[in-house]
Amino acid sequence: MSTFMQFITTGLRLGSVYALIALGYTMVYGIIKLINFAHGDFIMVGGYTLFFTIPAFMKLGLPGWAAVFIAIIVCAVVGMLVELLAYRPVRKRGNNLTSLITAIAMSFILENLAQAIPAIGPDPRVPYMLFNNDIKIGSFSISVATLITIVVSAIIMIGLYQFTQKTKIGRAMRCVSEDKQAAVLMGINVNKVIIITFAIGAGLAAVAALMYIAQYPKVTTTMGATLGIYAFVSAVLGGIGSLPGAMLGGIIIGIVQSGTSTYISSSMADTFVYLILIVVLMVKPAGILGKNIGEKV
Amino acid sequence: MKKENTAFRYLINLVAIIILMVVFVVLSFHSNNTLKLKVAPAVWQCCYLIIMAASLNLVLGYLGQLSLGHCGFMAVGAYTSALISLALQRAGFYTEKNSIQFAITLIISIVAAAVVAALIGVIVGIPALRLKGDYLAIITLGFGMIIVNLINNIPFCGQQGLAEGAASSALYANGLGFTNDEKQSFMWVGVLIVVLCMTTMVMFVRSKFGRVIRAIRDNEIATSATGNDISYYKILTFVFSAFFAGIAGALYSCANVSLATTSFAFTNGSILNSVFIVVTVVVGGMGSMTGSVIAAIGMFLLNYTIKNGSWVNALPEFLKNVFTYPMLVYSIALVIVILFRPKGIMGDKELSLFDIPGYPKRIASYFKNKKAAKEV
Numbered sequence: 156m157s158t159f160m161q162f163i164t165t166g167l168r169l170g171s172v173y174a175l176i177a178l179g180y181t182m183v184y185g186i187i188k189l190i191n192f193a194h195g196d197f198i199m200v201g202g203y204t205l206f207f208t209i210p211a212f213m214k215l216g217l218p219g220w221a222a223v224f225i226a227i228i229v230c231a232v233v234g235m236l237v238e239l240l241a242y243r244p245v246r247k248r249g250n251n252l253t254s255l256i257t258a259i260a261m262s263f264i265l266e267n268l269a270q271a272i273p274a275i276g277p278d279p280r281v282p283y284m285l286f287n288n289d290i291k292i293g294s295f296s297i298s299v300a301t302l303i304t305i306v307v308s309a310i311i312m313i314g315l316y317q318f319t320q321k322t323k324i325g326r327a328m329r330c331v332s333e334d335k336q337a338a339v340l341m342g343i344n345v346n347k348v349i350i351i352t353f354a355i356g357a358g359l360a361a362v363a364a365l366m367y368i369a370q371y372p373k374v375t376t377t378m379g380a381t382l383g384i385y386a387f388v389s390a391v392l393g394g395i396g397s398l399p400g401a402m403l404g405g406i407i408i409g410i411v412q413s414g415t416s417t418y419i420s421s422s423m424a425d426t427f428v429y430l431i432l433i434v435v436l437m438v439k440p441a442g443i444l445g446k447n448i449g450e451k452v
Numbered sequence: 453m454k455k456e457n458t459a460f461r462y463l464i465n466l467v468a469i470i471i472l473m474v475v476f477v478v479l480s481f482h483s484n485n486t487l488k489l490k491v492a493p494a495v496w497q498c499c500y501l502i503i504m505a506a507s508l509n510l511v512l513g514y515l516g517q518l519s520l521g522h523c524g525f526m527a528v529g530a531y532t533s534a535l536i537s538l539a540l541q542r543a544g545f546y547t548e549k550n551s552i553q554f555a556i557t558l559i560i561s562i563v564a565a566a567v568v569a570a571l572i573g574v575i576v577g578i579p580a581l582r583l584k585g586d587y588l589a590i591i592t593l594g595f596g597m598i599i600v601n602l603i604n605n606i607p608f609c610g611q612q613g614l615a616e617g618a619a620s621s622a623l624y625a626n627g628l629g630f631t632n633d634e635k636q637s638f639m640w641v642g643v644l645i646v647v648l649c650m651t652t653m654v655m656f657v658r659s660k661f662g663r664v665i666r667a668i669r670d671n672e673i674a675t676s677a678t679g680n681d682i683s684y685y686k687i688l689t690f691v692f693s694a695f696f697a698g699i700a701g702a703l704y705s706c707a708n709v710s711l712a713t714t715s716f717a718f719t720n721g722s723i724l725n726s727v728f729i730v731v732t733v734v735v736g737g738m739g740s741m742t743g744s745v746i747a748a749i750g751m752f753l754l755n756y757t758i759k760n761g762s763w764v765n766a767l768p769e770f771l772k773n774v775f776t777y778p779m780l781v782y783s784i785a786l787v788i789v790i791l792f793r794p795k796g797i798m799g800d801k802e803l804s805l806f807d808i809p810g811y812p813k814r815i816a817s818y819f820k821n822k823k824a825a826k827e828v
Binding site: 184190244245248250251253255256257259260261264266267268384387391395420422425430432433440441 | 518579582583585586587589590591593594595597598600601602604605619620718727730731734738779780782783784786787790791794
């Protein structure tokens with residue numbers, strides 16, 4: 156029983172982190188139809204910012220987790236810069252595929268630039284441990300970090316959903332993702348909406364970075380690559396472009412991964428994750444909650 | 453373009469290929485240390501990069517479907533050829549590499565690698581019927597990951613291989629793996645395989661099949677309306693592309709004594725991974741075979757000079773740091789190419805030996821037109 160509970164909590168925790176990252180992927184994809192490969196590396200940026208700011212915050216007597224606000228700002232700025240300097244000029248000139256290649260290139264630039272900067276360096280760093288105590292409920296114990304991860308992700312997801320449904324800018328986002336030309340005609344500043352989307356997505360990646368390093372206290376320059384791919388798979392599984400889909404996909408991937416590690420073999424986790432993805436996409440080509448838009452002739 | 457030129461064009465290409473082969477045969481039997489230690493390994497690396505880029509171009513450039521798991525097929529080919537040749541070696545079929553028996557082993561391994569990779573290609577091609585664009589990209593990425601992950605978990609694909617193998621580690625024994633001496637003396641074989649593969653692919657692209665595939669890329673619905681079986685052609689292209697990726701894998705296992713699955717991953721620090729192959733194809737120009745060849749050689753040389761060039765050591769400290777990570781230089785080069793030539797270096801044009809004398813004139817008129825367009 157305790158193995159089972161362990162597997163469920165691990166799955167939910169991993170899944171929540173994936174879901175947070177997947178939200179960023181899904182929002183950007185929804186708006187500009189681009190797989191933002193650099194999104195995984197925003198987590199790396201967030202991770203390193205936290206690595207430097209948490210000790211500074213502790214010295215000032217502030218709670219360590221508050222450093223996440225700095226990380227959110229840094230990530231949002233990096234996200235906006237990537238959009239302004241790389242994606243926007245390429246979007247004007249090329250097609251979808253050239254944008255995709257630019258995204259891959261940006262991902263490499265961020266990763267390798269981080270490695271080339273001496274203060275960040277190629278070696279992994281160990282950040283300060285946060286929330287490292289357990290809560291006991293009967294015979295079952297759960298770490299605070301796990302609990303916080305799940306709760307915070309759930310709150311952020313609900314908040315973000317409400318944001319896109321109720322606020323003016325959120326509505327503008329949905330409008331742009333549905334029909335860009337019509338959005339322009341309705342007087343929406345499309346470029347502004349895209350920039351805001353990038354900022355929000357990258358900000359969420361910073362929160363995900365905090366959650367991730369609370370569990371696995373290690374920051375490396377390539378941490379974003381693996382996390383990013385899993386998160387992207389989650390977004391596709393749930394139906395890319397759909398916020399609840401990203402949540403659902405993230406949690407499914409997390410549970411499958413932790414289930415395979417617990418009951419079969421940790422080295423087979425990848426196979427099962429991608430197998431599930433392939434099976435789901437074969438049955439529902441637009442993902443679990445995605446809308447299948449028929450092609451017009 | 454006049455029709456009577458065709459025969460002449462073929463003649464020129466034939467002569468060029470013969471000259472190329474003669475040069476490499478001479479180089480292969482010329483004893484020289486630089487040649488042995490530097491040129492031969494580089495030529496082998498170029499060989500499989502060229503085949504990989506060109507075979508991905510079939511799917512990406514001509515069929516218009518993004519495949520992010522192309523190195524998975526290469527991994528299948530590499531492991532198949534390595535294990536088959538290892539089995540033959542252990543069975544005592546050949547002992548020396550300078551024998552007829554080894555030549556037979558080499559042919560068997562390459563054909564087996566290509567066929568097994570093509571069979572896997574059928575499995576990957578089937579989802580391609582239902583999915584498109586980014587969804588297909590992610591499925592192929594998934595297949596690539598699964599292939600690598602499974603190879604990692606199969607006991608006979610690790611350590612000493614076959615019956616003596618163990619899972620989750622690199623394959624250290626490889627029947628094909630050439631030493632530096634052998635790499636040099638077999639260099640012409642590698643080049644010959646590249647020439648054969650490229651010829652087949654170019655012929656495929658120019659055939660009736662190639663025309664239908666390009667039609668599918670341009671307008672799928674119109675193509676099916678004209679009575680072409682889209683599913684058949686899509687799977688055919690995937691299989692054909694996987695077939696050549698398998699051959700590239702066999703060349704890879706010739707050039708490397710030990711095989712590790714990390715070399716075939718989605719991304720890694722080196723220049724052989726699925727993303728890098730996609731990048732090569734896009735830089736060379738989607739839908740241009742000669743573009744793929746040029747880009748593969750160019751990317752390789754860029755990597756090679758950054759890693760081994762003495763000029764890197766002469767740079768100031770910070771820049772030297774930058775050049776320790778060749779991927780950074782690549783990605784910047786990539787963004788520049790994409791910004792100035794969104795269609796890649798060659799676009800969808802082919803470089804023809806026959807046309808080379810006319811190029812300076814054309815380039816001049818291109819700039820003239822551009823200038824004129826600006827003034828208007």
